[in-house]
Each structure stands twice: as C-alpha cells, then as structure tokens.
Amino acid sequence: MEGVFLSELRQISHSKGDIFHALKATDESYMGFGEAYFSFIWKGEVKGWKRHTEMTLNLVVPQGKIRFVVFDDREQSQTKGEYKEFFLSPDNYKRLTVAPDLWVAFQGCGPRENMLLNIASIPHDPKESVNREINEVPYDWSLL
Amino acid sequence: MEGVFLSELRQISHSKGDIFHALKATDESYMGFGEAYFSFIWKGEVKGWKRHTEMTLNLVVPQGKIRFVVFDDREQSQTKGEYKEFFLSPDNYKRLTVAPDLWVAFQGCGPRENMLLNIASIPHDPKESVNREINEVPYDWSLL
Numbered sequence: 001m002e003g004v005f006l007s008e009l010r011q012i013s014h015s016k017g018d019i020f021h022a023l024k025a026t027d028e029s030y031m032g033f034g035e036a037y038f039s040f041i042w043k044g045e046v047k048g049w050k051r052h053t054e055m056t057l058n059l060v061v062p063q064g065k066i067r068f069v070v071f072d073d074r075e076q077s078q079t080k081g082e083y084k085e086f087f088l089s090p091d092n093y094k095r096l097t098v099a100p101d102l103w104v105a106f107q108g109c110g111p112r113e114n115m116l117l118n119i120a121s122i123p124h125d126p127k128e129s130v131n132r133e134i135n136e137v138p139y140d141w142s143l144l
Numbered sequence: 145m146e147g148v149f150l151s152e153l154r155q156i157s158h159s160k161g162d163i164f165h166a167l168k169a170t171d172e173s174y175m176g177f178g179e180a181y182f183s184f185i186w187k188g189e190v191k192g193w194k195r196h197t198e199m200t201l202n203l204v205v206p207q208g209k210i211r212f213v214v215f216d217d218r219e220q221s222q223t224k225g226e227y228k229e230f231f232l233s234p235d236n237y238k239r240l241t242v243a244p245d246l247w248v249a250f251q252g253c254g255p256r257e258n259m260l261l262n263i264a265s266i267p268h269d270p271k272e273s274v275n276r277e278i279n280e281v282p283y284d285w286s287l288l
Contacts, residue, residue: 016191017184024179024267033177035168038206040161047160062182119180123168
C-alpha cells in the first residue's frame, strides 16, 4: 500500500537495561519533526478512525502490543478499499510510517500497558484531521 | 543551573488510555531533531556518566521512575562543582532538557520497567560524547 512503510529498528541489549531505537533524522521515513507524544491503549479498546491530511505518523511500540489497521479510501489509489494490519510490540519491534490521507485505527492487545510513541511530522492541528466513529469503517476487531 | 530546564507537560486522561505529551517543535526546549530512542534501566542500576559536547537531551519518563543527576564541571560556570537531581515518572511527568557540556547519569528506581525517551538534537555520534566510570564522579546512589 503506497504511503505505508514498515522499517526495521535496532534493539541493543544491555545488562543494565536495553536501548530501542525509534527514529533518526537521516532515516528515509523522517518527514520532519512537529511533535512527539505517547498514547496508551487498554486491552481490547480501539482508538480511531482518524485520517490526517498533512501529518505523517511514525509509530513505535516500546511496551505492550498494539494492532494498527490502515484503511485506504484514497480516490486515485491502486489499493482503494484495502486494509493493512500490523501488530507491533517489543518482540516485533519495527517503525510503522503512515503517510497523510490514510485512515488509521489501533487497538490494545497486551494485558498491561500498551504504549505507542508517535513522532509526527507536524504539530497537532485539529483542522488537518478527520474522525470517523469506529463502526463507520467496517472491521473485525475481535482479539484471538 | 544554566542549561538545565524542567518543563511542565500535559497528560490527557482518556478512558481508553491516556495521552502524554513529550515535545513540540514550537517548545522553547526544542533544539532540533537528530534522533529519538528509548533507554530502559533496571532498578538500582546506573547508566553514566556521559557528557555530550554538541547534543542537547530532552528526557521524558512515561513508564517507571528514573533518577537523573546532572553534574556541572564547566570551567566558566557559576555552578561549577554542583549537582542537580531530578526524579521523573508518570506521576511527576516533566521534560528534562540538558544542554551540552554537562555530565549526566541516571538510575532506575521503579520495581518494573523504567523507561526514558530521549529526543536528541543531533543523531548519535560517539565522537561528540565523553564517558566516565560511575565512580569517577562521586555521588551517593543509594536508593531510599
């Protein structure tokens, strides 16, 4: 799906506590720095759907496990109508980059804290995002 | 101590999971984006001492509790020889900004995962940092 990238990230083991990379200014998926924030999500809960018209998201999950679903309803897209699903966690530690104009929702899957860091390319601006209720985009959110 | 700033950060409560701010490009302590990474530290362990000659650190602790100690041995500094100590956690959720040329070490204080996010003003470059063994800078690291 155009505009969706999954990047390998280094996790450096250390007896005092590990180091997990998140994003470098020299990475291909770096589209500028606007804001960084954490979002927590309890098991089974879903936040979304949200579509940004300007912001590129760079998402990593250093704690717990989160399911991300990207839905494409862009008019000119080859993959219009398609969904992509990703489960990110420290055990599958990758960075998910999502370009503007795609719909995103995410769900907590781990039993304790599920935490994402979003390094957004622009600061939060409610005027550049659109929301839909979770039921407005059909998707089976049942957890295995 | 010049070059050390503690900034208030918003924590937005939400029944599905909270949102914690970390850094905005419009914040006064934003000195450019070079790299973001997580560092974990087990209870009682200390990482440090490290002094950066170019990098400004922006440190937040979204999980656990971490003690940061900043030591000033800058030649021209009014506070040469002094230490500053900060305990950061979700319950004392602030951003610690540390300018170049100060020594920093940190210790895990919480029983489970203690995690910091550093949003560094330049990418990692071993040539711009200096290390000292933990005993080379005297400090009482005993936990209460």
